[in-house]
Amino acid sequence: MLLCAPRGFCAGVVRAIESVERALALHGPPVYVRHEIVHNRHVVNSLRAKGAVFVEELDEIPDTDAPVIFSAHGVPLSVPEQAKKRNLFALDATCPLVTKVHREALLAFRRGCEILLVGHAGHPEVVGTMGQLPAGAIILVQTLADVDAFVPKDAARLAYVTQTTLSVDDTAGIVERLKARFPQIVGPRKDDICYATTNRQEAVKRVAPQVDAMIVVGAANSSNSQRLKEVAERSGCPRAVLVSNAGEIDWDIFGAISAVGISAGASAPEVLVDEVIDAFAQRYELRVETVMAAEEGGVFFPLPRLLREREPAE
Numbered sequence: 001m002l003l004c005a006p007r008g009f010c011a012g013v014v015r016a017i018e019s020v021e022r023a024l025a026l027h028g029p030p031v032y033v034r035h036e037i038v039h040n041r042h043v044v045n046s047l048r049a050k051g052a053v054f055v056e057e058l059d060e061i062p063d064t065d066a067p068v069i070f071s072a073h074g075v076p077l078s079v080p081e082q083a084k085k086r087n088l089f090a091l092d093a094t095c096p097l098v099t100k101v102h103r104e105a106l107l108a109f110r111r112g113c114e115i116l117l118v119g120h121a122g123h124p125e126v127v128g129t130m131g132q133l134p135a136g137a138i139i140l141v142q143t144l145a146d147v148d149a150f151v152p153k154d155a156a157r158l159a160y161v162t163q164t165t166l167s168v169d170d171t172a173g174i175v176e177r178l179k180a181r182f183p184q185i186v187g188p189r190k191d192d193i194c195y196a197t198t199n200r201q202e203a204v205k206r207v208a209p210q211v212d213a214m215i216v217v218g219a220a221n222s223s224n225s226q227r228l229k230e231v232a233e234r235s236g237c238p239r240a241v242l243v244s245n246a247g248e249i250d251w252d253i254f255g256a257i258s259a260v261g262i263s264a265g266a267s268a269p270e271v272l273v274d275e276v277i278d279a280f281a282q283r284y285e286l287r288v289e290t291v292m293a294a295e296e297g298g299v300f301f302p303l304p305r306l307l308r309e310r311e312p313a314e
C-alpha cells in the first residue's frame, strides 16, 4: 500500500472546523452553520452531535444571538448583507485562499475589467466568488469550448481568476487558451489553485502509475476529492474509486491486486483513511509505504478574529 502524502485535511479545513468548535466552546450550542462547513459527512455529523445546526440558507435560522458561521467555501456578498440586516452574529470561516480570489476579482472589477472565472458551475465556491460582484461582472468558463465561444466586450480589459480546487493540468490548458486568445488578459501568475489541491494531486500522480488500484477517501460533492480520482485515472491507474468511508469499498473490483494507493481529499479526516487501511489489512497481506510529494507542516491559518479574542469558559 502506497500512502499519498500529503493527503486529507488542509489548513483551510482545519480552520473552518476549529471555528465551529471554538464557537461552540465560547457560546454554547446552538451554533448555526450555513452549508456543510466542509464537504464531509463524517465532519458534519460529529459537529452536529456537539450542537452545530446546519442550514443551506439564512432564512432557515430563527432570530437569535447564536453565532452563524459561513463555510470554508465562501459566500456571495448577499449573505453577510442579509445577516447584518437581521442582526445575526456572523462569523466567516471562508478559507483565506478563497478570500484571496475574491479580492483579485474585486481589484480587476475596479480596474474596469470583464472577469472570467475558471470553475465548475454550481459549486459553492463558484457561487460565492461570482456573488462578490454585480450579476454579469464575472463570466464562468468551464471548458476550452467555453473559452473559444467567449466574446469579450473589450479584449484589452480582461482578467481571469480560478476556483481553488480544480485539476492543475486541465486548468493549465484553459489558462493557456485564454492567454493565446486574449494576450492582454491579466490574472494570477498561473492560477488560483491552492497549495493543498496542488500537492495532493502531485502525490497521486506519483503513486498512480505504481499501483493496480487507487482509493481516494472523500465525499462525492468534494471538488478536490473528485479531481484526485480523475488524476489517478489519467496518470495510468486502471482502477480509481472515490469512497466516503471503508464501508463503501466494493471489494469485488479489486481481486488479486498487488499494490494499492490511498489518498484523501482536503476535507476527509485521517480517521477515515485509517479505517480503509484496517479494512485492507483484514483482507490482504499488507506492507505500507508513504510517498511524499511535498511538506505542508508550516501551513496554518489563524481563526477568525472574533473567535481568537476570548478564551472559552472552563
Ligand code: SF4
Pocket (backbone or CB within 6 Å): 010, 011, 012, 013, 072, 095, 096, 097, 098, 164, 165, 194, 195, 196, 197, 224, 266
Ligand atoms: S482546499 Fe485549498 S482553498 Fe479549499 S479550504 Fe483547503 S486550503 Fe483552502
